[in-house]
Amino acid sequence: MNIAALVLAAGRSTRMGSHKLLEVLGDRPLVRHVVDAALQSYARPVFVVAGHNEDAIRATLSSSDVCLVINPNFAEGLSSSLKVGVRALPSSIDAVIVLLGDMPLITHSLINQMIDVFNASPHASALVPTYQGEWGNPVLLSRKLFPEIEKLSGDVGARKILHAHRADVIEVSVTSDDVLVDLDTPEALAKARGIARPSGS
Numbered sequence: 001m002n003i004a005a006l007v008l009a010a011g012r013s014t015r016m017g018s019h020k021l022l023e024v025l026g027d028r029p030l031v032r033h034v035v036d037a038a039l040q041s042y043a044r045p046v047f048v049v050a051g052h053n054e055d056a057i058r059a060t061l062s063s064s065d066v067c068l069v070i071n072p073n074f075a076e077g078l079s080s081s082l083k084v085g086v087r088a089l090p091s092s093i094d095a096v097i098v099l100l101g102d103m104p105l106i107t108h109s110l111i112n113q114m115i116d117v118f119n120a121s122p123h124a125s126a127l128v129p130t131y132q133g134e135w136g137n138p139v140l141l142s143r144k145l146f147p148e149i150e151k152l153s154g155d156v157g158a159r160k161i162l163h164a165h166r167a168d169v170i171e172v173s174v175t176s177d178d179v180l181v182d183l184d185t186p187e188a189l190a191k192a193r194g195i196a197r198p199s200g201s
Helices: 030-039 054-060 078-088 108-120 143-149 159-164 186-193
Strands: 003-009 046-050 067-070 095-100 126-131 139-142 169-173
Touching: 003 030, 003 078, 003 108, 030 046, 030 054, 030 095, 030 108, 046 054, 046 078, 054 067, 067 078, 078 095, 078 143, 095 108, 108 126, 108 139, 108 169, 126 159, 139 143, 143 159
Parallel strands: 003 046, 003 095, 046 067, 126 169
Antiparallel strands: 095 139, 126 139
């Protein structure tokens, strides 16, 4: 199966008080952690949707082998970036794994695990990682859901679609709460800096 990665990195970081994706965790900005995990995984190609402060995001990722897509309507919320990213995917793509730019603890091994599960279950509509029964991120969406993504609006992701197709969603149980950790406040970032992982983890 041809599975791409899509990193959503266009938001305004209103809760952080600064551009959170450029905040440094360990040796890299948050967005680089996510992009590097995608690049170390099986997923190809890797797309990044930028919007707010796009020049800084572009500069931060200048040495990364990614396809940068600009969302001029980023202020409309997460759904606008998801739609822009999905529209940019090649027609040969069977599914996409959607990563949030403020979740730097996600690893390439988790991405690969989800890709392996999808390859073994090609009729699934989506995959969601779960920690102690709670849905997390990233999510893997099959092409069959792409038309429904176009109907989304506001600051929402694909959860509404996933619940509508609940019978066709595969849950991938994981042993770490990393799939639930988004760094969108100064407090969350400070906590993460206490558990920063070395490069290449």
